[in-house]
Structure formats: C-alpha cells, structure tokens
C-alpha cells in the first residue's frame with residue numbers, strides 16, 4: 537500500500553497510476569490497439585483523453601477520442617480514479633467490504649461490487665499470496 541501513497545493525492549495522479557496498470561508500455565487505442573495516440577486535455581475527473589489518428593481516419597472523423605477507462609471495467613463505475621485506487625489499496629490490505637466502505641467513504645454495496653471486479657482483473661500482477669479473493673465479500677449481484 538505504501539507505494540500507492542504518492543498517487544493518492546488527487547484524481548490525476550490516481551488516473552496516472554491506473555493507466556500504468558492498464559498500459560504498462562504506454563497508452564493504446566482500445567478500439568484498434570494502435571499506440572500511435574495523441575494525448576489531449578484531461579477529463580474533469582483527471583482521466584487522460586487521447587485521440588487515435590488511425591481510428592479517426594478509419595471512421596472518417598476529425599477525432600476518435602478515448603480515455604484511460606474506455607472499454608475497461610472502470611468505465612461504468614461512478615467512482616472517481618482516486619476512489620478506485622483507494623479501494624484497491626485497502627483491498628490489498630485484506631480489509632473486508634465494510635471496512636473498505638467506511639475508510640473510502642463509499643457505499644458498502646459499491647465496495648462489494650468493485651472489489652471482486654478488481655480482484656478478477658489483477659490476478660497477474662497483484663495477487664495476494666494465499667488469500668481467498670472472495671473472503672467475506674459476498675457475491676456480485
């Protein structure tokens with residue numbers, strides 16, 4: 537968790553961290569996979585917008601924008617990048633959903649929904665040794 541602290545200061549830093557998890561080698565277009573993308577202005581919640589020139593040409597548009605969260609598990613969530621990162625960090629400390637909800641000041645139901653989602657997508661890099669990913673968290677509805 538300690539390594540997360542520098543990123544827990546604002547949404548932009550949190551978004552930067554989450555982007556590195558998704559694209560360790562740099563942002564790629566979620567539609568075509570091209571890495572020839574051009575950073576644009578950030579969204580209000582700190583997410584980086586990018587334009588894919590390849591898709592813009594293909595679609596006959598001036599721009600083909602995407603954000604850090606386009607086509608990811610985060611896209612449908614109402615949580616901000618900072619809240620996501622906090623939930624992830626707390627989950628790594630093996631807190632349960634009730635504690636995480638209290639610490640992150642979010643609904644317990646939200647915590648219950650987010651945590652298994654995160655757990656299922658982070659097995660490769662952030663697996664907790666020997667811990668059950670569903671311990672005490674309840675099933676996703």
Ligand SMILES: [Zn+2]
Pocket residue numbers: 565566567568569570588589590591592600
């Ligand atoms: Zn593209």
